[in-house]
Amino acid sequence: MTNLIKLHTPELPEVWNYEDSVTKVKQMVFKWRTLTEDMAVELFIARDRLALIGGDRKSDQWNKSSTDKTWTKYCRDIGATRQVVDRWLKDWFIGTERERLIEEGKEVTPPKEVRIIHGDFIDSNVARNSVDLILTDPPYPGEFLHLWSELADFAVKVLKPSGFLVAYSGQYHLPDVLFRLNEFEELSYYWTFCLYHEGLSQIVNARNLMCRWKPIVVYQKLPEKKLENTFPDYIVSEKTEKFGHEWQQSESGAATLVEYFTKEGDTICDPFCGSGTFPYVANKLKRSVIGIDIDEDCVNISKGRFK
Numbered sequence: 001m002t003n004l005i006k007l008h009t010p011e012l013p014e015v016w017n018y019e020d021s022v023t024k025v026k027q028m029v030f031k032w033r034t035l036t037e038d039m040a041v042e043l044f045i046a047r048d049r050l051a052l053i054g055g056d057r058k059s060d061q062w063n064k065s066s067t068d069k070t071w072t073k074y075c076r077d078i079g080a081t082r083q084v085v086d087r088w089l090k091d092w093f094i095g096t097e098r099e100r101l102i103e104e105g106k107e108v109t110p111p112k113e114v115r116i117i118h119g120d121f122i123d124s125n126v127a128r129n130s131v132d133l134i135l136t137d138p139p140y141p142g143e144f145l146h147l148w149s150e151l152a153d154f155a156v157k158v159l160k161p162s163g164f165l166v167a168y169s170g171q172y173h174l175p176d177v178l179f180r181l182n183e184f185e186e187l188s189y190y191w192t193f194c195l196y197h198e199g200l201s202q203i204v205n206a207r208n209l210m211c212r213w214k215p216i217v218v219y220q221k222l223p224e225k226k227l228e229n230t231f232p233d234y235i236v237s238e239k240t241e242k243f244g245h246e247w248q249q250s251e252s253g254a255a256t257l258v259e260y261f262t263k264e265g266d267t268i269c270d271p272f273c274g275s276g277t278f279p280y281v282a283n284k285l286k287r288s289v290i291g292i293d294i295d296e297d298c299v300n301i302s303k304g305r306f307k
C-alpha cells in the first residue's frame, strides 16, 4: 500500500489526526457519494497512518490483522463498509494507474526482438511456420468462444511443425473450448496444466464454487513430439497486481510455461496480449516475441512494459 500512496501522494502529512480525517472523508462521502480524487488520497493516507498506528510497519500488506481492525473501524466511522471502501480504492487506483501506463507506453519503442502489433490477430502478418510457442490468454466469456476456432486456425498457420499452443482458459466453457480446438486435425491435444492462484479465489455464483485454479490447455501442431524434459503439470502462480488490465495474469506462471516449452532465442507469440505480461516475461527470458491486441490502449500498456 505504501507504494500506491507514494505514487499518488508523494508528500505524506507528518501529523495526521483520526477524528479530523473521519470528519473530512465523511463530508466528502455525503457530498459526492462517489470516490473523488481528494477522497481517494485521504483514504490512502488514512490506510497508511492506521497501519503505523496499529504497530504494523509493513503497511504494504493490505490484510495484516492489526491494521485490519483499525481500518474496518475507520471505514465504519466514515459511513461505509470496509468492502465498499476497499473496492473504491482498488478501482480508483487501477483506473488512474492504467491511464498513466497508457500515456507512458506511447513514448516507448520496444527492443528489436519484440513486436507489439495493434489489430485483430486474424489479420496480422505473422509469417507461416515461424513461431515456436503460442502462449496466450483469450477472453473467457461465452460471447468470445468463436475466438478459439480462430486461434486454432492461426496456430495451424503460424506454428512451426511440433510447435505448441498453450492457452489459459476459464472453467465455465472448457468443454466448448476443447471441442473447438479438437476440430482442427493438424492440432493434437497434449495436456491440461493447472495454474493455482496463491491466496486468491474467485466466487462463481452460478455454480456456488470458489475457483482457485485455472486450466491451461496445451495442443501441439503435428507431428507430435514430446517435451525434451520432464516437468510438473501443477504451477503455483503468485498473486497478480492488476494495474494494466482487468484480466492481467501473473508473471511467475507465464515464466514457468516459457521455460517449459521454449529455449533461449525461440519465438513466442501472444495474439491476445492485453497488458503485455507474456511478451514482457518472454523477452526477459531472452525469447523473441510477437504480441497482438485489438485494443489500442492495451498495445500502449504492453509497449510501456519495455521502457
Ligand SMILES: C[S@@+](CC[C@H](N)C(=O)[O-])C[C@H]1O[C@@H](n2cnc3c(N)ncnc32)[C@H](O)[C@@H]1O
Residues within 6 Å of the ligand: 119, 120, 121, 122, 136, 137, 138, 139, 140, 147, 244, 245, 247, 248, 249, 250, 271, 272, 273, 274, 275, 276, 277, 278, 292, 293, 294, 295, 298
Ligand atoms: C484476457 S485478456 C489478456 C490479458 C493478458 N494475459 C494480461 O496479462 O494482461 C484478452 C485480450 O484479448 C484482446 N482481444 C480480444 N479479441 C481480440 C482479437 N480478435 N485480436 C487481438 N486481440 C484481441 C482483448 O483486447 C484483451 O486485451
